[in-house]
Amino acid sequence: MDSFEINKIIGALLGTVFVVFSITLVSDALFAAHPPANPGYIIEAEEEGHGAGPAEEEEVVSIATLLQDADPAAGEAAFRKCQACHTAEQGGANKVGPNLWGIVNRAIAGHEGFSYSAGMRAYAEEAGTWDYENLNAFLLSPKGTVSGTAMAFAGLRKDDERADIIAYLRTLADSPAPLPEPPAAETEAAEAPAEGEAAPAD
Numbered sequence: 001m002d003s004f005e006i007n008k009i010i011g012a013l014l015g016t017v018f019v020v021f022s023i024t025l026v027s028d029a030l031f032a033a034h035p036p037a038n039p040g041y042i043i044e045a046e047e048e049g050h051g052a053g054p055a056e057e058e059e060v061v062s063i064a065t066l067l068q069d070a071d072p073a074a075g076e077a078a079f080r081k082c083q084a085c086h087t088a089e090q091g092g093a094n095k096v097g098p099n100l101w102g103i104v105n106r107a108i109a110g111h112e113g114f115s116y117s118a119g120m121r122a123y124a125e126e127a128g129t130w131d132y133e134n135l136n137a138f139l140l141s142p143k144g145t146v147s148g149t150a151m152a153f154a155g156l157r158k159d160d161e162r163a164d165i166i167a168y169l170r171t172l173a174d175s176p177a178p179l180p181e182p183p184a185a186e187t188e189a190a191e192a193p194a195e196g197e198a199a200p201a202d
């Protein structure tokens with residue numbers, strides 16, 4: 001091996017070292033982890049007014065009024081939503097929720113053999129029985145009406161559907177409870193249509 005050859009080998013080695021070194025420098029520069037000044041994303045969510053706000057402004061129609069036009073047959077069909085957890089027939093089993101035979105005017109948390117939540121038992125102390133008002137409030141908003149209730153159900157927001165179901169629940173009895181009297185003011189309004197308006201057909 002002459003000195004020329006040794007020079008070539010050393011040259012090649014130095015060249016390789018140089019290339020490897022440059023690649024390391026460049027890739028370090030490219031992939032260096034710069035810690036961000038503000039770690040993470042800041043997501044600014046605006047609290048919007050919908051929810052409790054406008055709902056309060058909505059006109060609340062009393063259950064007594066709603067029941068005047070309610071349809072128990074439609075309510076029976078809609079009751080399918082409840083059947084995952086409730087039976088309706090006399091002597092029916094308790095499932096996730098208690099059997100609902102005779103629920104209108106039944107004592108709250110009063111069905112034997114069912115283990116009610118503490119929240120429901122407290123509500124029973126305060127409200128007593130499932131009259132139309134209490135049923136209406138509970139089915140509109142189970143958790144809003146009975147805090148701590150074990151009934152995992154969002155509620156029936158639609159007035160007519162809720163009234164239909166309550167009208168159906170009323171039929172689950174040997175002698176159904178009387179329907180509530182419609183409020184006097186609303187009866188007058190319904191019976192005396194404004195001038196120029198056609199009277200109701202029925």
Ligand code: HEC
Pocket residue numbers: 079081082083084085086096097098100103107108109110111115116117119120130135139148149150151152153156165
């Ligand atoms: C996911 C299961 C589930 C669904 C769906 C459900 N419920 Fe319930 N319901 C329960 C449970 C559990 C309770 C007992 C609540 C407690 O102890 O807090 C209950 C309690 C009740 C009560 C009070 C009973 C009593 O003896 O005091 C009524 C009335 C009622 N439900 C009606 C309905 C109606 C009507 C529907 C359908 C619109 C419905 N539930 C849908 C689980 C359910």
